[in-house]
Amino acid sequence: MNPADNAALGVSGRIARAFLTSQITPLLALVALLMGVFALLVTPKEEEPQINVTMANVFIPFAGATSEDVHNLVTVPAEQVVSQITGIEHVYSVTRPGLAVLTVQYKVGQDRIAALVRLYDTLSANRDWVPAHLGVGEFIVKPKGIDDVPIVSLTMYSKRPDATAESLAKIAHAIEIELKRVPGTREVTTYGGPDQVVRVTLDPERLAAHRITVTDIERALRATNASAPAGSLTSGNRAIEVRTGEFFADARDVAQLVVGVRGEGTDRRPVYLSDVARVTDGADVPTRFVWHGENVKAADGTVRYTEFPAVTIAVSKKPGENASTVADALMARVDELRGTVIPDDVQIALTRNYGDTARDKANKLIQKLIFATLSVVALVWATLGRREAVIVGVAVVLTLATTLFASWAWGFTLNRVSLFALIFSIGILVDDAIVVVENIHRHMALGGKRLVEAIPVAVDEVGGPTILATFTVIAALLPMAFVTGLMGPYMSPIPINASLGMLISLAVALVFTPWLSNRLLGGAAHAVPAGGQHGTAGGLEPLFRRIMTPLLEGANARRNRHRLYLATLLAIFAAIGLAGLKWVVLKMLPFDNKSEFQVVLNMPEGTPVEETARVLAELASVVREVPEVTDYQAYAGTAAPINFNGLVRQYYLRSGGALGDLQVNLLDRHHRDRASHDIARAVRPALAEIGRRHGASVQVVEVPPGPPVLAPI
Known part of the structure; x- marks a missing residue:
């Protein structure tokens, strides 16, 4: 290229010329690819964006x-x-x-x-x-906060007739210690099971005989069940800490407590608590019940639901940890505990694994991202040629790889919203590379210049409009990043990732696409066929003329254009009418086909927990008839493990005899025809009728597809 041509080039052409034959260009491409691989490996996989709701x-x-x-x-x-x-x-x-x-x-x-x-x-x-x-x-x-939401919940139950919630709770507390040692875990909580207490049942006749009052016993218990430092002693060049008193260890210590002295003179002897009361240890009076229901196949082939006492262990993760990695480590540790800490007769139902669902959704969206990329490459192959398709495909891969790295550096995780942003913008990301490659293809078809001379000119011709189009799209998307409330940070990966991707695609189109075009298109044939058209234009021109000629030429052209205007307006009004007739439902986000939903029960104030449990069992009798239901967990007097929706609605504060939850688990969405929303709507009337009969409020709660709110209205 002569100096005059170089001086005539704009910014785009000069950038393309600077990197066209440079040896650093392929190195930059390799670095971009490695950054994308690094980001894919280290970016935490989550089901939802991690919104900082304090x-x-x-x-x-x-x-x-x-x-x-x-x-x-x-x-x-x-x-x-x-x-x-x-x-x-x-x-x-x-x-x-x-x-x-x-x-x-x-x-x-x-x-x-x-x-x-x-x-x-x-x-x-x-x-x-x-x-x-x-x-x-x-x-x-x-x-x-968001990290208080458990990512894994395990429901323990036993089919042995003598199994009790008390024995299961003891096993669960032993498992808690082991699961807390798994790297990345934050909090391990057990739901269900009675509290362990030492019960002192006073005997009025013995109290009177020993002249001991209830106040004496209370005072003795308070004074004795204490421990405090009493200084230190130095002996043998060592300091020994001295403490007075000690806490009760078991019921025997409580029974041996001295509560008074009986007799006079030399006949005085201590009165122990066991002399005036019966001291036992064990489960406290139940204030909450948890049970597990599942279908059991009988010997005659019939299937029936059976319920077992249960406890649930819920585990949350530390901030910034990969949900999939932590969940896998937890399940591996549970498998190791079988036969040792977990007896052989104790069954464990995995009732929540957000690590699996996060990985499944991330992999599904990555597959769709690959499919979208291959579709674009196939389209370019069909219209421009296979070498041009390879150039566009490599440019898209480099753009996506660098965008993933930028997303990780920004602090985003791999979740369905951030990956949707890439899928949403894939059609825009390829525009820059396609425009550049197509114009290079056109210049080579016109001939007259060597490829190394034609590429900077071709890039410069479309560089200005390409830059303008890129920033126009960014200007349209970026304001979404400034939306406030829960919806703002929830949807922010879309405008930010898409805007970053647009900037990166522009850089790839101006730097790498010309370099690769110079390498791959040098030996390709770009002759102009007869008629002056190249590529697929010759095949599309007759169709284009057949459609446009009646609108532009002839005596009826004006009337045809008016008919087109009228048809377009009618189509617009018809589309609007679909929403008015509710044939198309207008929603912010589509329903998410989850594998769970929840039934929240609020009984009248003062209802005992036993009555709440009875109503929950009646609700469960409706749910278990649904063919898509695999199992359920009932929680009376306490809340079920919360999800993000429950965090915002403060379901973790639900406790008391009048409150209950029913956690319903469904078949995997790949193994059922109905969506979870349709199933929840189908069971709601029957559940609401049971609530009306008992004067209770029954709510069927689904995990929302977007950020949760306190109430939809």
């Missing part, structure tokens, strides 16, 4: 106070104090006899540590909101 519950005890007193003296002043903090979006409160619970929800994106420090400092600095010596206890702050 929430905290503040528990303020006020022993002995009524709900009205707690509300007036504690809840209202505490709300006013907490509302002073910046960055808070909502403050909710629940008042109970003897307890005020405040839920503080910060705006999305607030730093978790800084937010909790501000909350604690504000509460500590305003301790004088209640009069001194009123009896209000110290506040307790319990933070909650």
